Amino acid sequence: MNARQTEIINLLLLSYVPIHLRQFEMQFGVSGRTIRNDIAEINEILEENHFPRIHSDRRKGFSLSLDREEKSKLQEFIGLKLDEEYLTREERVLDLLVEIAFSTSPVYLYAKEEEYGVSKSTIDEDMRVLRSLLRDYSVKIVSQPKLGVLLSGQESSIRIMLYSLISNHLSKAENKMKQSKVLFKHFAQKVKQLNQLFEEVFESRVDKLYQLNYILFTLIWILRVRKGEHIEIRELPIGELEEDGLSKQFVERVAMNFKLKEREIEKDYIFRMLQSFNLQKLSSTVNWLQLQILVVDLIRFIEQRTSIPFSHKENTLQQALFNHFIALASRVNNHIQLTNPLKEKIIENYTEIFEAMTVFKSRIEEVLESEIIDDELAFLCIHFSTILSQLNKESSYYYKTVVVCHYGIATSQLLAQTLIEFFNVEIVAILNSSEVGVIEKLDADIVFSTIELEDVTKPVLVVNSVLDENTKQQIRQFLELNQPRRRLVSNRQDYTEMLREVLTIFEKNQSVDGEVYTDLETIFKKYRLDINPREVQPMIQDILMDQNIQITSEEMDWKDSIRFAAKPLLDEEAITEHYIDEMIRTVEKYGPYIVLAPHMALAHARPEDGAKKLGLSLSIFKCPVSFGESKEQQVSVMFCLSAIDSFSHLNIMKSLVNLIRATNKIEELSKARDIQSAKTILLQD
Template sequence: MKTRTVELLQKVSSSKYPIKAEVLAADFNVSQRTIRSEILEANEWLISNRLPEIMTIRSKGFFIKQSETDRKLLEAALQNLKGDLLNRQERTFDIVLSIAYGKAPVYLNRKEEEFQISKSTIDEDMRRLRADLLKYGIEVVSYGKQGLSYKGPERSIRTMLYDLINQQLGMIDFSMNKDPKVTPVQRIFNTYFDLEDIRKLGEIYSSKLPNQEDDIYKNQLLLFTLIWIQRVKRHELISAVSWKNADFEDDNFSDFIDLVVTEFQLTEVPQVERNYIHFTIETFNTRDISNTLEWVQAQLLTIQLIQFVEHETHIPFHLKEELLCESLYKHMAALIIRIKNDVQVFNPLKENIRTNYYPIYRAVSQFVPTIEEVVGGRMTEDERAFLVIHFSTVASAINRDLTYIYKSVVVCNHGIATGNLLAENLKEKFPQIEVVAVLSSKEVELVDKLDVDLIFSTFNLTYSNKPSLVIDPILTEVNSPIIEDFLRKNDEFLRLEPSGNESTELFTKILTIVEESGGRVDRSIYSQMETLFEDNNLEINKREIQPMLKDILTDNHIMIREAAATWQESIELVAKPLLKENIIEKRYVDAMIHAVDEYGPYIVIGKHLALAHARPEDGANKLGISVATIDQPINFGNLDMDPVKIIFCLAAVDSYSHLTIMKELIELINDEAKLNQLIDCTTIQAFKQLLFTEEGK
């Protein structure tokens, strides 16, 4: 029997009710006449296997009347019959790979025979495939004796193959340590990709790029490389690229590519192809980006995303801000490059992530349009789930280090002794309730003077400023669900209480950290120290570590109504105070101008506002910021934000000390009225007074 006949038989046999011919015809996209013809074919097979036939019940449709034993026998027989028969999804996968990698020309009539399906079925397969490929800008065309071929940009074809393989196979095991169950899809993949090639590529990776921590990123990188190898072997080459050739800083990637070219005997690989694969696999790398193009975008989006998710979920991510910012920034930097180049990482855990961390997933999803607008491309659900992983990891650390409590007061009209008993019972049965005080009925007015959020009372209060619950003075099982419901309805009042550790243990840990660091406090040491202090409920003055604008923007760093003829001059102008005080070096100014010249006006981050900057290693000696308002506004080339009327220059020396300043700049971008007032200021004093108004609220 043909594939469709088998699927038709399965559908009818699994139904508890008759199915009409028109319903089956619509499901299989064929005529009712074809359905009746295939029912006859199915019945011939059923009779030969001594199984009940498909009956035609007048006005109701087709039905198989069978016992449980007959049903099991039919199910087993169909499983054996299906054997090598493929469903539509599997057939489409085979067609896509055969066009891309097949050794012989692909003809539809031969595929029809190979799949054991009818012409109408293969036509329907191709109709759906062509519709799916349109989103990649790819057509399937027939060139006579050459068979089927793809028509479209080679880069799009590779992206399509990458997406489809991920959808069908999930994550490929390049280590080849396991012997996975061979499914029809896996068999198809193995037809066009040699298992020995997969093993060899995994070994090359291990020898040249041993430090990649995440298997998901590693396997995506290798899959894309595998697709590239096979296409280059067939001389299906990209003719041009949409990015400028760059001097790649990571020699490991170059060594990796060189060894791949040698081991897979890829002869005469054009430089454009080397640049393409180098750039593409670099987007799967989670480390810092190697140029300044996306630096501000990644920084701003990271800070905005953290603020947004904290606001939406009420999880205090600011308590672990350094840890979260560091990991999220690195991911965001790579994500921006991937979105811009339409190559995004497949995430096999996305459904589990969405289910188990839905509040965070929902908040991240609500922020995604902002990322897409800034970057100028669509972001997949897979990438969305990776962002959630960063937040959920930190959320787990916060929950581990902190206790959620309800600050409460007990008001009792049966005497203080009874009130104290009620308070102890509440704390025993509901550890999250912290009773701050026990009051008598005559002391209700004291509630406003206490730092509490909830009231538990033994009588009806006239007081209504805070949520209150009337309960019996002696708690019983009847009260428990009522209290649980009350707490659940008021969960916005949950507070976080840090847990404390022994001071001697804290002192020992500090000594150990400093000793192991060799006396040099870097980003890692800073994070460890901060975590240690948070764990022990010890506050640190973050303003000394992360100063505000007010702390470092001094009078001699503010310039009002200055003249600049070009955007280059405006950058040189705003950098002068920092250059004069050796906060930055001359090469830092050159790097700022070079970045805009090469990558465009990405430093224009708000309406009429630019943030000139370079990377720390480009010549930033210490944290600093300066600002200038421009007398005659300057066009940088950003149609939405030009002309620039105010420009800041930021010198950042690490990935954390300037975060508070960045937050203040984000607030300024969102406050258009205040920004316009700053632009109109005529004195430094007026500028400072307005800029620092309500700072720290």
């Protein structure tokens, strides 16, 4: 079975209505006889393997009627039997981009047609999609007879575009190169080499996500330099270059390993860009704490201003924003801020979120101690818009929808996918203008069409095939007007809320520790229930045991107070001695940053400094401990936190942030003289 035959099956599997012969002719740029021969061969293979045949109707076209199990088996069968691995449109577009950007040989589209096994019209549509993606980055595609297809634009913009689009594709593959056919084919071996060099240079533990992005940007630099594309001096990031021995050593090792003879300006460029990841300062305990508090405040503020329930996905959003803020803090520290080619589109599409972000901007600038440009704010908005899209998809209501488009099947599918992305719709059928009569027979609530329709009794909205913000607003009004037609979702697959309810039942009857959480999660996985572990985390009352609450009248200095507060965690082997030493060392280095509110401190170090499991202790000092000269730095209440990663303790952090705001609670805690009183004050609403 060749690639065209495989795509024919895929199109039939995706379509709810028969597909006319002429649509296949237009899609693949071949004759009707060729299509009929293909379908005859497909039917032989289907029969041999006990699948239903493709049905042919001279008037309606070709159809493939399968139940869910048959469809799943056929898709699996296709995957195993391909002579050449089939690429989806999204994968072809990515492959084209990678080839055009990095190939040292000319790239010709007619050769890609043959490689993919698709028609000229299919490649033309792929290129239209690619040009649309690049337009946002002020990058164009040009074609020259002897040089093939090339990227045109500022080299710095091209590299940022490549980093943005490739990292976005990686995120869809859950940041695993092997889950992306295209990236694995082009980059796997080189990424393996870079990982080895990276780990030889940066011996200390670094978050794998940061390592991947650091290496990705390095790889883009290597491949563009090899292609002979270079940065101009006017494109260098603004700011003085700081001395960074490890990054310098890494780049030199990379240049030697990949046999690069880069110009001084390229060295300057890659040093500046890699410093924006600033791996050494990423481990700063100050950033780690301050930025987590900033993230909690930001989510709450944006939710209050927009009335969008971002807290429903708070833990997912917290982790994404926290990762982003660390990189942003590092860039700002190195006097680098990135221009955002999507800024205007983000402001236009997510005006309310962006306006709320600009109001919160001063708080971000206060923490980062630098002015933040709107381009960077727009990057932050993307995280909220992603969650907004998820919330929309998970809404309790949806509409069954028909799409009618006279531009062809590719444009119809693009319109359908855009509707699915932004609105709560399920596409029942994608029709062309000659198939309008089918609409009345379909189980559909509303119709979106690119042309005026007659004799259709269902509500119809005429839209452009490419949705702009004005059209989206019209669609929102159209859906609101037709609310009585919407349907209740009854078969959601995410059982996270169900797990929370189970945990609530347990918590009413007994203490729930980490082992119980793990056992419950295992049970849910056994029965194939979809659980997001980042959204099911212990609360402060689950982790703060009675034996971890201490009240003392002893006078001590700040170092001894940290050792005292950490002792319960050390005794239960939640932390090591090194963790305690690191807590003290960072206060010596950065000052009393652990004093988060008047008279309250949170002692902690990085997870890699000796945290063995999640733990929390509370110490109350009858004789306040001095962390500085000011009155507020006389600490009576100290928590000690052991966190093993960046997300499992976020519910605890949220509780502590609430405590910081309620200064009266800190005062009440400082006066508690027994464990039960302390727990009552801490846990009361």
